[in-house]
Amino acid sequence: MSTTTAHLGKVAAPEKSVLEQVKFAELSSVPALLARNAREFADAPAYREKEYGIWQSWTWADAAEEIEALALGLMNLGVNEGDYVAVIGRNRPYLYWSMIAAQMCGAIPVPLYQDANAEEMAYVLGHCGARFVIAGDQEQVDKVIDVQEELHQFEHMIYLDPRGMRKYDHTRLHEYEHVQTQGRAAFDEYEKELKRRIEKSTWDTTCVMLYTSGTTGKPKGVVLSNSNIVLTAKNSSEFDNLQRDEEILAYLPMAWVGDFIFSMGQAMWTGFCVNCPESPETMMTDLREIGPSYYFAPPRIFETQLTQVMIRMEDASNFKKKMFDYFMNHAKKVGPNMLDGESVGLVDRLKYAVGEVTTYGPLKSALGFSKVRVGYTAGEAIGPEIFEFYRSLGINLKQLYGQTEAGVFITQQPDGQVRNDTVGVPSPGVEVKIGDNGEVFYRSPGTFVEYYKNPESTADTKDADGWVATGDAGFFEEDTGHLRIIDRAKDVGKMSDGRLFAPKYVENKLKFYPDILEAVVFGADRDTCTAFINIDLTAVGNWAERNNIAYASYQELAGHPEVYGSIASHIAEVNKSVAQDPMLSGCQIHRFLILHKELDADDGEMTRTRKVRRKIVAEKFHDLIAALYDGSTEVSTVTEVTYEDGRKGAISATLELRDVEVQANQKMAAQ
Amino acid sequence: MNTSVEPYTTEDGREIGGVVMEMKNITLRFGGVVAIKDISFDIRQGEIRAIIGPNGAGKSSMLNVISGFYTPSEGSVWYQGAPRPPMKPYQIARQGVARTFQNIALFEGMSTLDNIMTGRLTHMKSSMLSQGLWWGKAQQEEAEHREIVEKVIDFLEIQTIRKTPVGRLPYGLKKRVELARALAADPKILLLDEPMAGMNVEEKEDMSRFILDVNDEFGTTIVLIEHDMGVVMDLSDRVVVMDYGKKIGDGSPDEVRNNQDVIDAYLGVAN
Numbered sequence: 014m015s016t017t018t019a020h021l022g023k024v025a026a027p028e029k030s031v032l033e034q035v036k037f038a039e040l041s042s043v044p045a046l047l048a049r050n051a052r053e054f055a056d057a058p059a060y061r062e063k064e065y066g067i068w069q070s071w072t073w074a075d076a077a078e079e080i081e082a083l084a085l086g087l088m089n090l091g092v093n094e095g096d097y098v099a100v101i102g103r104n105r106p107y108l109y110w111s112m113i114a115a116q117m118c119g120a121i122p123v124p125l126y127q128d129a130n131a132e133e134m135a136y137v138l139g140h141c142g143a144r145f146v147i148a149g150d151q152e153q154v155d156k157v158i159d160v161q162e163e164l165h166q167f168e169h170m171i172y173l174d175p176r177g178m179r180k181y182d183h184t185r186l187h188e189y190e191h192v193q194t195q196g197r198a199a200f201d202e203y204e205k206e207l208k209r210r211i212e213k214s215t216w217d218t219t220c221v222m223l224y225t226s227g228t229t230g231k232p233k234g235v236v237l238s239n240s241n242i243v244l245t246a247k248n249s250s251e252f253d254n255l256q257r258d259e260e261i262l263a264y265l266p267m268a269w270v271g272d273f274i275f276s277m278g279q280a281m282w283t284g285f286c287v288n289c290p291e292s293p294e295t296m297m298t299d300l301r302e303i304g305p306s307y308y309f310a311p312p313r314i315f316e317t318q319l320t321q322v323m324i325r326m327e328d329a330s331n332f333k334k335k336m337f338d339y340f341m342n343h344a345k346k347v348g349p350n351m352l353d354g355e356s357v358g359l360v361d362r363l364k365y366a367v368g369e370v371t372t373y374g375p376l377k378s379a380l381g382f383s384k385v386r387v388g389y390t391a392g393e394a395i396g397p398e399i400f401e402f403y404r405s406l407g408i409n410l411k412q413l414y415g416q417t418e419a420g421v422f423i424t425q426q427p428d429g430q431v432r433n434d435t436v437g438v439p440s441p442g443v444e445v446k447i448g449d450n451g452e453v454f455y456r457s458p459g460t461f462v463e464y465y466k467n468p469e470s471t472a473d474t475k476d477a478d479g480w481v482a483t484g485d486a487g488f489f490e491e492d493t494g495h496l497r498i499i500d501r502a503k504d505v506g507k508m509s510d511g512r513l514f515a516p517k518y519v520e521n522k523l524k525f526y527p528d529i530l531e532a533v534v535f536g537a538d539r540d541t542c543t544a545f546i547n548i549d550l551t552a553v554g555n556w557a558e559r560n561n562i563a564y565a566s567y568q569e570l571a572g573h574p575e576v577y578g579s580i581a582s583h584i585a586e587v588n589k590s591v592a593q594d595p596m597l598s599g600c601q602i603h604r605f606l607i608l609h610k611e612l613d614a615d616d617g618e619m620t621r622t623r624k625v626r627r628k629i630v631a632e633k634f635h636d637l638i639a640a641l642y643d644g645s646t647e648v649s650t651v652t653e654v655t656y657e658d659g660r661k662g663a664i665s666a667t668l669e670l671r672d673v674e675v676q677a678n679q680k681m682a683a684q
Numbered sequence: 685m686n687t688s689v690e691p692y693t694t695e696d697g698r699e700i701g702g703v704v705m706e707m708k709n710i711t712l713r714f715g716g717v718v719a720i721k722d723i724s725f726d727i728r729q730g731e732i733r734a735i736i737g738p739n740g741a742g743k744s745s746m747l748n749v750i751s752g753f754y755t756p757s758e759g760s761v762w763y764q765g766a767p768r769p770p771m772k773p774y775q776i777a778r779q780g781v782a783r784t785f786q787n788i789a790l791f792e793g794m795s796t797l798d799n800i801m802t803g804r805l806t807h808m809k810s811s812m813l814s815q816g817l818w819w820g821k822a823q824q825e826e827a828e829h830r831e832i833v834e835k836v837i838d839f840l841e842i843q844t845i846r847k848t849p850v851g852r853l854p855y856g857l858k859k860r861v862e863l864a865r866a867l868a869a870d871p872k873i874l875l876l877d878e879p880m881a882g883m884n885v886e887e888k889e890d891m892s893r894f895i896l897d898v899n900d901e902f903g904t905t906i907v908l909i910e911h912d913m914g915v916v917m918d919l920s921d922r923v924v925v926m927d928y929g930k931k932i933g934d935g936s937p938d939e940v941r942n943n944q945d946v947i948d949a950y951l952g953v954a955n
Contacts, residue, residue: 065837066830066843179900179901180696291843295844298844
């Protein structure tokens, strides 16, 4: 090998790559798993990405070569052991490789949320002291350049897509491919050192650092070790009997622990192929083309897909609509039972088979779920109707309960024991206990090492015996042994008369209506509960179109009297159902308003994973809350909004406040 | 403004070369109507050149002269250092001049992809028969052209609508597809006839970004007609101002903005 040919990008391949040279005693790290996969499954597909309209693919052998070249290139740029390497961008094979290459160099990969704004990014980059950043495209590069003055440790940035950056100052900027080319050319120079660093890795070496989305306060860096990731990947793969021919679509944020476990941990452990969509917008088309066998999505995505199906069915011909309704009713009756392996009559089975040919099959195909063998949803509660819809089609959708600190899995539902109101039994290797105040605690091989540079928080969350407080209140059902989660432990409060206040419980019930996108319930330390509602523009907009209701903006539609009417009737129904439960009957909603803007992460009202930041919403809209409790029927307000490009504006609105029918307290009714 | 014909580099680092096309004393008559009166200006390699003016000033006629759709009654168009003889529009297209239209001119029933593929037409060498039968060289040729078209699709970020019939697209996207088709022809000079007409602010911003990106990435020379003054002043290196078929101003956006004739033409003159 001569270095003189380096500029041509053609370097003869080394006789034996570094990964082939290293002798791994155990499969105790991602590079060790990569070496095994490259050796044993060399010609099987490892990664695919749709680019220029075609699915490009890399075998395990290809991937190992690319990753090693990048690792050598990173060493050439000066990556040291213990450095933090931030990775920012949409799901792409190259970025997954970046994380493994960083691990090979003895550095710690830190994936970041790609839609974070520059300040959020500055905080995380500053906190972990990243010396290197690997960014997907110009947008991400620009954000880092914007804040680089504040980042004292930041040195070099590597980018993937060179578009628009030809004229950037390249003293600290490097193109991904060039880094690899230089790495290949410098094989002889760094071969021994890279081998030494890979061999140094143990079960306790940090595998990855993931920042929590930060529902409260600043994000915290969760340190996960090799044993956390590898053992969790092993246990969870065995739980669902994942195989090497599994296909998954990697489309959820790379900074999220779930994606790291599914697309990195489990993919490496079992050796299945990770498919990356062409762009976030084409995800649905790509999903259909790939037809994953193992699929994960938050409830929101299942909701959106169901809404789209229903809207399109409205446009279908009469015959098709009738057929759809008929077979869907049948599916609801027997589908879930058949999935759980219970006995179902012959006639019903035959009818279901006809439905499969005429309705369920085509529908699953259109949704991209034809081949789903194991599907999971988590993060938020899923509406019972939505959950049942997918299960009745024969899609094995299950729930799991987890968090970043656990390396995802705390509890999950085994096949055949799936219900919409529980989150299943403890995952393999996980111990779960309920504290005196109802809080859920767990201990597992996946339990995180610590919060980076934050011993107080670590001590608050994890005790000396390794039990971690989840912050969620829940209980085990006596007859089934399944865990049920009520709410965030700190959100479960008391009303002024001492009754239990569990806002999330009510909000989830409200969000199950397709025209309600978000709900925020208030009532801690007050006599009654009230709510903010966000309408779902797709569903309500469609309804408006059908009923010839003209509207020019979200705000106008949100304020429409008929919309108010239908939301009020939903809330009245929810009140009825809440009143059933004597413990929670105080949480009935007495008054509500429909917000004039969608709650948005750019305005800080939600986290990037789209969880409502209750406290910030309460502070920002304090005037509206006051109006809900002072009995007025109208309120004027001005709200600051942030546009996607960071500019600010203000919208003013006059909102209507409405009373809703509530059920008498059962105790009082009995008197 | 840089008045010499020596190549220079703009403040934002783009390289502007020598004169690539020159209008010499162009006059265009339709019967007794004089649409363009004795206009001369040049277009330099790599620059964004705008033509502005009130309605009926003769801007679109000027663009049609550049694209070769109209042959000037007097004067001549010099292209790459030599006078251009009268030609059919397709011959001019082969010389590397592509355009978009003020009123979208796409094939509504065809998909975005197929529409953009038509932009490659002037580069296709296999015969109509072999293309029709999709036999022999035509197969390989289509794959090559498809690759170029896919790069354009990627560049303009329209992957989601690749297979969507153009008739179903909103206006702003149709405009982008039209730009894609023009780009697919791999032009040396790109003529844009009111690329932002009828767009909302966000669509205008997107389109401006794409125009700058095209110019920056491929070094394509761009001639555009536009009514939105903000856009014109932000985008272009040099501006020609027309009124009643005559040239009343020519220079950098700042020079044009302060030109008394231009102000009079736009705001009217107090009598």
